[in-house]
Amino acid sequence: MVTGQQWELRRRPSGYPVPGDVALVEAQVPGPRPGQLLVRNHYLSVDPSHRGRMNDVKSYTPAYQIGQALWGGAVGEVLASEDARIPVGAFVQHNLGWRTHSVVDASTVDVVDPAVGGLAAYLGVLGMPGLTAWVGLYDIGQLRPGEVVWVSAATGAVGSLAGQLARLAGCRVVGSAGGDEKCRYAVEQLGFDACVDHRAGDLNGQLREVLPDGLDVYFDNVGGSHLRAAIDLANPFARLVECGMIEGYNEAMQPVDNLASIVGKKLSIRGFVVWDHWSRLALFRKHVGGLLTSGAVHYDETVVVGIEHQLDALLTLLRGGGHRGKLVVDVRP
C-alpha cells in the first residue's frame, strides 16, 4: 500500500468548473492484483473531453461519478507488475490519470518507447490527440491531396497535428485560433497557410478572405459559430469532421441557422470519438512517429508542474488560454 494523491469529483459543475467541484485528496493505493500493474505516473493529460465527463450525460464516454476519482490519459513507469508480459520499469500509457499512482489492468495499457518523441508525447502527438487528428482527417474526413482544409483550434493538441498532416498531403490549410499570438504560431511554426483570430470578430468575413475558393474539409473542434461558418464556406461534397464542440462545453453554443445547405451542398457532417478507432493506433504511431523523427512534423508541449495545478490547467485549456501545443501536468516524483 502506497500513499498517493488523486482528484475526485465532488459535485457536477455548472459552466466552468470551480475548486469546490473537484478536490485533490490523499489516497491509499493497493498493490496490483493478478493481471494488474501499479504505475507511478510521470505526466497527466489535460483534455477538453474531461469537462464533458463532469456532466451526467449518457452515450458519450462514461461520465465521472460523484465521490470517485477522475480519469484521463497518463504515462508513467511500472512500479509493480502482476502481468508476465510487462516488467517493472516499463513505461506505459493508460487512461487512469488525474492521480499520482494508478492500478491498471495490463490489458488496457500501451507500452511506449520514450526514445521516440519523449514520454509526454504519448499524451499528445503520439497519443490520443494525435490519433484523433489522424483518424479524423483520413478516416472520417476522407482527405484527398490538394483539397482546401480549415482546422479550428489550430494550435491545440489535435488541431496542430491535423493541420500539419493536411499540409503534408498537399492541401491548402487555414487555421483559426483565439488571439494573434496563437495565429502567428500556427503560420510560423506549424506551417498553416493562414490563420484567422476568432476573437477579432467577423469570423465569416475573415475566413472568406483566406478561403476564396471555399473549403473541402473542415476539422471542427469548436462547433456553434465555427460550424455555421464552415457550412457557409463549404464547397459541394465537403466533409465536416465533428471532433469536438468546445464552444458549448461551458456556455450555450451559438445557433447554426444555415443547416438547409446540408442538402443543397451535399455535405457530410460526421461525428466521431477516438475510442472507436483505437485499432488504428499501431499504424498511426508508425506513420506519425516517423514524421516526428524526421522533423516533418513540429510538436510542442506546455508542461505545468505539480498535480495540484491540474484543475487550473484544464481551465486554461477551456478558456483557450496562452498555452501552445499539448498541455500536460508533470507529476514526477
Added chain:
Amino acid sequence: MVTGQQWELRRRPSGYPVPGDVALVEAQVPGPRPGQLLVRNHYLSVDPSHRGRMNDVKSYTPAYQIGQALWGGAVGEVLASEDARIPVGAFVQHNLGWRTHSVVDASTVDVVDPAVGGLAAYLGVLGMPGLTAWVGLYDIGQLRPGEVVWVSAATGAVGSLAGQLARLAGCRVVGSAGGDEKCRYAVEQLGFDACVDHRAGDLNGQLREVLPDGLDVYFDNVGGSHLRAAIDLANPFARLVECGMIEGYNEAMQPVDNLASIVGKKLSIRGFVVWDHWSRLALFRKHVGGLLTSGAVHYDETVVVGIEHQLDALLTLLRGGGHRGKLVVDVRP
C-alpha cells in the same frame, strides 16, 4: 411551329408563391433541331424542389430565371424526332416540364415503358422521387437489415417508397406525416409499423413512444423540428439522410439546438441531391420495377387535371395538403 402553354417566373416569391409570381402563357414551340425531340407532354411532375428553384440561390440545381419558363420532371410522347435512336411515338421522361410541349436534347431523356406501372409512374415511384428514396436509403443511409428507421413526410412520393423499401429490408419503420388520415394511410396501405402526426404536437414525445429503442437511420424530408427530434432519438452511429428540409422552404426553420450530440453519438448527417446519382437509374428501375410488378410495393398517384392548376398543386404539396402518393398534373391533349 406549334402553339403550347408554359409557366414562366415573373418575380421571386417571398414565402409561399402567389399567382403573380408565376404565370401561365402561350408559347410558340419550334421544331426540333438535329439531336433534338419535340415531346407532347402527358404528365408534369410537382416536387418540393420546384419551390427552391424559385429562389436566387447558388450551388443547388440552377435557379429558375425571371422571364423564363420553369422546368421539372415530365413524361410525354415524341411528336417529331431529329435523333435516329428515338422514333416518333416513343414515350420519354425528361426534365423540361411546366409546359405542354418540350423541345429536348435526345441525350438528356430516358425512354420509358408505360406497360410497367403506367406512364406517370416515371415521375414517381419509377422516376426521380423513387430514385431519391432508393439512393438515400441504400447509398447515403447505408441501411442494414433489422435497423430502426424513421421516415418523415412518410406519405409523400419519396417517403412512401423509402419506408416500404426499409420494411422489405426487415427494418422496423416509423413514419411521420401531417394529419391523422395520412398516418392511417402510412400504416394501413404502406405497411409502416407506426406513424406519428406532427400536427398533433409534442413530436419528440410521440416519437419516443414508438421508438423505444431509438433510431439507426432517419430519412429527413422536413429538417428543423424533425431533424432536432432525430438527433435526440438517434442511437450511436446513426445515419441521418438529408434529402430535403421542406419546413424551411417557405417559413423559417425551427432551430436545431442539440448539434453537440453529433460528436458524442458519432452521427453521420449527409445531404444529397439525386442528380449526382443518376448513374444508378437502371439498377434502381430494375429493382423497384420488379417490386411494383409483383405487388411488393404499393404506389399511389394523385392526379390534378389541367396545366392551369399546376401552381395550386405545388401549393397543396408545400402546405402538406390532402393528396397521397405522387402528385402529378395531367396535361394530355
